Amino acid sequence: MKKSLIALLLLAGIVAFFSMLPTPQAEQRKPRHTIIEGATVFDGVHWLSNTDVAFQHGLITDVGKKLNHKYPDATVVNATNKYLIPGLIDAHTHTWDDALVQAAKYGVTTEMDMFSDTRFSASERPKRNQHTIDTQQADIFSAGTLVTSPKGHGTEYGVVIETISQASEAQAFVKARLAEGSDYIKIVYDVKQRHMPSIDKQTLRAVIKATHQAGKLAVVHISDHQSALDAVHAGADGLVHSFMDDVDVRPLATMMKNKQQFIIPTLSILAAGAGQHVNAQLLDDFAKQPRLKSRELVEQLTNLSGRPPHRAAFERAKANVRALAQAGVLILAGTDAPNVGTAHGISLHGELALLVKGGLTPTQALKAATSNVAVAFNLTERGFITQGMKADFVLLDKDPTVDITHTRAISSVYKNGHLINYASRQLEQLKTNTLISSFDSDLSANLSTHWQLTTDARFSGDSIGQIKHINDAGYSSHLALSGEVGKKLSYAWSGAYLALDASYDLSDINSLALKTKGTAGRYKLLLFTQKQPMRPIDVAFDVSEQWQQANISIGHLPPETLASVNGIGIVAVQPMTKFELFIDDIWFK
Amino acid sequence: MNTLNSFVNEFSLDFKMSWRDPSFVLPTLLFPIAFYVFFGIFFSGMAGGDNSATYLLTSYGVFGIMSPALFGFGASVANDREKGWLALKQISPMPAHQYILAKLVSALLFSIIIIVLLFSIAAIFGGVVMATSQWLLLAALLVLGTLPFCAIGLAVGFFVKSNSAVAILNLIFLPSAFLSGLAIPVILFPQWLQQFAQILPPYHLSQLGLKIVSMDLGQPLLLHIGVLLGTLILFSCIAIAGYKRSLTH
Numbered sequence: 001m002k003k004s005l006i007a008l009l010l011l012a013g014i015v016a017f018f019s020m021l022p023t024p025q026a027e028q029r030k031p032r033h034t035i036i037e038g039a040t041v042f043d044g045v046h047w048l049s050n051t052d053v054a055f056q057h058g059l060i061t062d063v064g065k066k067l068n069h070k071y072p073d074a075t076v077v078n079a080t081n082k083y084l085i086p087g088l089i090d091a092h093t094h095t096w097d098d099a100l101v102q103a104a105k106y107g108v109t110t111e112m113d114m115f116s117d118t119r120f121s122a123s124e125r126p127k128r129n130q131h132t133i134d135t136q137q138a139d140i141f142s143a144g145t146l147v148t149s150p151k152g153h154g155t156e157y158g159v160v161i162e163t164i165s166q167a168s169e170a171q172a173f174v175k176a177r178l179a180e181g182s183d184y185i186k187i188v189y190d191v192k193q194r195h196m197p198s199i200d201k202q203t204l205r206a207v208i209k210a211t212h213q214a215g216k217l218a219v220v221h222i223s224d225h226q227s228a229l230d231a232v233h234a235g236a237d238g239l240v241h242s243f244m245d246d247v248d249v250r251p252l253a254t255m256m257k258n259k260q261q262f263i264i265p266t267l268s269i270l271a272a273g274a275g276q277h278v279n280a281q282l283l284d285d286f287a288k289q290p291r292l293k294s295r296e297l298v299e300q301l302t303n304l305s306g307r308p309p310h311r312a313a314f315e316r317a318k319a320n321v322r323a324l325a326q327a328g329v330l331i332l333a334g335t336d337a338p339n340v341g342t343a344h345g346i347s348l349h350g351e352l353a354l355l356v357k358g359g360l361t362p363t364q365a366l367k368a369a370t371s372n373v374a375v376a377f378n379l380t381e382r383g384f385i386t387q388g389m390k391a392d393f394v395l396l397d398k399d400p401t402v403d404i405t406h407t408r409a410i411s412s413v414y415k416n417g418h419l420i421n422y423a424s425r426q427l428e429q430l431k432t433n434t435l436i437s438s439f440d441s442d443l444s445a446n447l448s449t450h451w452q453l454t455t456d457a458r459f460s461g462d463s464i465g466q467i468k469h470i471n472d473a474g475y476s477s478h479l480a481l482s483g484e485v486g487k488k489l490s491y492a493w494s495g496a497y498l499a500l501d502a503s504y505d506l507s508d509i510n511s512l513a514l515k516t517k518g519t520a521g522r523y524k525l526l527l528f529t530q531k532q533p534m535r536p537i538d539v540a541f542d543v544s545e546q547w548q549q550a551n552i553s554i555g556h557l558p559p560e561t562l563a564s565v566n567g568i569g570i571v572a573v574q575p576m577t578k579f580e581l582f583i584d585d586i587w588f589k
Numbered sequence: 590m591n592t593l594n595s596f597v598n599e600f601s602l603d604f605k606m607s608w609r610d611p612s613f614v615l616p617t618l619l620f621p622i623a624f625y626v627f628f629g630i631f632f633s634g635m636a637g638g639d640n641s642a643t644y645l646l647t648s649y650g651v652f653g654i655m656s657p658a659l660f661g662f663g664a665s666v667a668n669d670r671e672k673g674w675l676a677l678k679q680i681s682p683m684p685a686h687q688y689i690l691a692k693l694v695s696a697l698l699f700s701i702i703i704i705v706l707l708f709s710i711a712a713i714f715g716g717v718v719m720a721t722s723q724w725l726l727l728a729a730l731l732v733l734g735t736l737p738f739c740a741i742g743l744a745v746g747f748f749v750k751s752n753s754a755v756a757i758l759n760l761i762f763l764p765s766a767f768l769s770g771l772a773i774p775v776i777l778f779p780q781w782l783q784q785f786a787q788i789l790p791p792y793h794l795s796q797l798g799l800k801i802v803s804m805d806l807g808q809p810l811l812l813h814i815g816v817l818l819g820t821l822i823l824f825s826c827i828a829i830a831g832y833k834r835s836l837t838h
Binding site for chain 2: 003014017018019021022023057119122123126128129130131132133
């Protein structure tokens with residue numbers, strides 16, 4: 001009897017324990033959903049006017065009207081008169097270094113890599129399955145090492161790669177690629193072997209067959225019509241380039257349509273190959289958005305390494321795309337960045353415009369960079385704005401159906417539900433003598449919103465405070481704080497808080513300079529950083545009863561903790577009780 | 590009632606013996622807690638950004654339950670066998686399976702204690718917030734996940750002498766815990782080490798746990814369950830063979 005009583009008590013204890021563990025509902029500071037409200041939404045197929053999109057933990061939870069009634073505690077982002085499209089997918093890239101970070105800044109939230117170092121994709125690939133993390137970069141799918149013949153295209157870059165010489169090696173070759181983690185297989189095939197040797201038709205066929213047996217997609221790099229025909233005959237799932245031949249493409253188009261094979265025309269790279277300068281307007285348009293720093297890309301986008309202009313060939317390339325699209329072949333937008341004349345992210349906006357010049361409607365072009373890629377590559381969580389998809393979006397200020405170049409009017413980009421942050425590099429430029437607030441007319445600040453009151457009340461402390469803007473008859477205008485530091489919490493505080501509009505890199509900043517006056521004593525500067533979400537960095541400084549200039553040194557702090565500051569606090573702490581504090585002219589020095 | 594009584598007595602005896610053995614209790618309870626406090630709370634933010642306290646709760650949970658399973662179970666069976674207790678129990682009126690079952694329940698109870706301690710610290714100091722279903726699922730997974738490691742411990746315990754059993758189990762425990770990414774996430778490993786992790790049961794248990802909080806690497810659920818079940822069955826068979834061998838020796 002006694003023992004069963006003990007067992008019962010233990011059980012009750014465990015039940016009580018689990019019911020006491022903190023759950024997300026209990027945490028009030030983080031609302032459960034975010035709603036992008038009132039935008040015209042392109043869901044990957046249709047345009048939905050005045051529609052709300054709700055997401056949480058990096059995934060879309062709801063698409064509809066009046067979602068704020070359904071999720072009353074959600075954070076609402078007003079997007080009236082804006083246009084929300086799925087995060088763009090570049091279907092043909094070569095990805096390394098900071099490509100994924102660059103891409104995301106331009107709204108490209110997924111890259112389909114078509115050959116790069118397998119070590120890069122191996123390290124970046126797992127991130128695409130984590131919905132909640134704030135990666136600040138695009139996700140990657142990768143072909144890994146391409147399939148080419150000895151001395152064939154792909155071997156000329158100084159990186160030693162495995163090659164294939166005959167059909168009998170296909171099984172083992174494909175198996176090796178899949179073991180390296182390839183998400184799909186990319187094959188180089190050139191029937192004419194004009195510039196470099198290529199695998200033959202039997203090998204092409206065998207590699208495609210082996211890939212299909214392994215349940216993966218086989219896509220083929222071609223650069224002429226005959227190679228395209230061979231690849232399509234051999235059962236390729238898609239072609240990763242188009243061609244500039246002067247031929248009737250209708251037989252090819254019919255076959256591709258019937259066998260549901262797709263094409264990534266990569267008009268951007270064909271244009272560069274034909275010596276066509278197509279990026280002038282692209283650069284002009286993005287120059288209006290200095291935060292993107294597209295000026296750094298001018299050389300890369302305009303220097304075509306002396307390729308002779310061949311206008312007619314490029315016109316034929318566009319005509320071929322038009323014919324393929326008209327026949328109903330699935331067209332995907334891809335750039336081949338960062339090859340000559342292209343760059344990650346930005347060039348997809350150029351490609352969209354080229355596709356429209358090649359005969360697609362703006363909506364068809366958007367599909368080519370979103371849902372078509374998802375359908376073609378069986379991507380399950382992207383390319384659409386529907387429930388269960390990743391919260392990857394681009395919010396546009398202008399209507400892209402009127403003019404496809406309006407995709408360049410990027411208002412903001414979301415990756416996994418987190419805003420892409422353009423600011424960290426901005427501050428480096430302004431590193432010395434950045435004025436935060438002069439308090440000349442109100443409590444506003446550059447880089448941000450307004451100074452607000454902050455106290456420990458939200459952690460059920462008993463500190464109180466008041467914040468005011470004082471305009472002393474034109475003599476001096478400043479911020480005025482008054483209040484009382486409570487005794488309930490050991491870390492009690494009361495003061496002013498400035499939420500920055502994004503995370504800033506303060507690692508080059510030496511000090512925060514400000515003028516102060518008030519109840520004499522020791523106060524604290526708080527820097528809220530993403531590095532330490534639970535507790536801010538604090539630096540003490542002294543205030544006297546006379547106006548005086550204070551330089552609060554932060555130069556000695558570890559630079560990595562200052563790399564992502566998203567809030568600043570100036571607060572009174574214990575042993576201070578009742579206090580008054582006046583602040584003016586806050587600068588980063 | 591009689592058999593239940595003898596089982597309860599055997600179990601409480603075993604639990605008390607373990608509980609009073611500081612060389613078992615201290616490392617078993619303190620190591621996962623100490624590691625979690627250090628890496629999950631003090632140095633949080635270094636391993637996985639904002640979510641490292643949640644990530645490491647899962648991995649140190651796995652680390653925590655491995656130890657009572659391997660040592661509380663395996664090493665103590667080896668010890669009992671060497672001191673002749675096992676032979677005595679085999680001829681005693683109590684059914685032999687009760688001896689094993691008592692040890693198993695005792696190991697599970699230790700797992701539960703570790704889970705409760707870790708969860709409390711994670712909730713109070715680590716700022717970990719999960720849905721009640723996630724807390725429960727993670728706890729249930731960790732308790733069930735004890736079983737394959739019990740089997741490994743038992744298999745070693747029946748075959749090896751008690752001194753060498755502790756050494757061998759330590760050789761299994763620490764490297765496999767580390768190489769499974771329990772201390773450092775596997776993503777940070779070089780490729781070949783990542784692939785090596787695929788054959789380690791703790792890796793699969795921690796991936797299952799991370800699936801609950803959507804922080805796993807996205808491998809199929811059935812792969813992880815399959816490897817763990819396979820481990821359980823394989824080592825249970827080895828343990829049974831070892832038990833039969835102990836009857837004849």
